[in-house]
Amino acid sequence: MDATVKKIIIEVKKGNQQAFAELVELYKDKVFQVAYRMLGNVHEAQDISQEAFLRAYTNIESYDINRKFSTWIFRIATNLAIDRIRKKKPDFHLEDQVAGTEDLDYYSQIPGDDELPEDVVVQHEMQEWIQDEIMMLPPKYRSAIILKYMEDLSLKEIGEVLNLPVATVKTRIHRGREALRKRLRD
């Protein structure tokens, strides 16, 4: 693993909270992305990814420094996300209005590049459509597809995150890919 990350984690293990802030900075986007893709909304994604970091902090003693930190934090985050999906209450989506505002949906809260308004609209529709398709997948295929195609993890790493043999990971990715293909074809 990256020597810098190792050094930071050793500091965190000694109880240095400032070092933990550096660790959060390094991994927040990856973790937030996994949580968002799993859950499909910003609010829950923030909830789950913050909870994942809190758990990482309180359980840092049990973390093996010789393994990849990303694998460990992804594992915590995906487990929390899957738990949340199981208990899921009524949904809310990116296109829902933010409470107490007009014309402000959750997309406007996602930072993006400055583009022409029409491009932004098309971009939003495209992105929304992709996320909707991902949300149609059963959670166990969803997690495998997200880790493979959005986080670029290897099959072996996905196996470590999801605590599954590589053969099972392959099956889930095959089925997830097939399910998406059938829908996207229409």
Place this chain on the structure above:
Amino acid sequence: MACNKEKHQLIHKYMDEDITLLEKKELEAHLVKCDICHGHLRELRKTVAIIQSASHIEAPADFTAQVMAGLPKETQKNKWKTWVRRHPLIITAATFFLVFILSISSIWNDGDGEITVAGEGQFYVDQERGVVVVPEGETISGDLLVRNGNIEVEGEVLGSITVINGEQYLASAGHVAGEIEEINRVFDWLWYRTKAFFADVMSFMNSSDE
């Protein structure tokens, strides 16, 4: 799908880049003949391309601050440990200073007011008056160090006299060839110790040069 499950599996293995050379040759030969399988592979590739085109989502700007606010409070002990680790020089300096002060104060308080003399020659100690007396007609060839007492010189001292925590009294008949020094306050004492220390270091260095 017209083609068998085996071909279907091969396509996915191909997608995962998890295919042997032999299997790859077999699949490629099949794809040339089979439009259905060819179309299937094309659709899978397109699917993957679409998923990969999803933009990277970033965490909200205040994410780290929010996480940090939710952490259990750092214990006072840990804060102190962290601070100590971050300022090793200050801690080292403080430790040395403490050791220095302790050793000095232990030497200073040494003897509990008991009069002590270091030096060679004919002199006597009058414990009742707390005075070291160099009697008339006696000659002390070296230095004298008197602690916690006064000194009266009626004879002759060829070296220097140092009086710590006391006074010297030179009789009209007495004679001291060297210097007379009185050290009566802690700071004088500190200064004396420091000078002595550096003198020791210098002589040590000089002797090691030789």
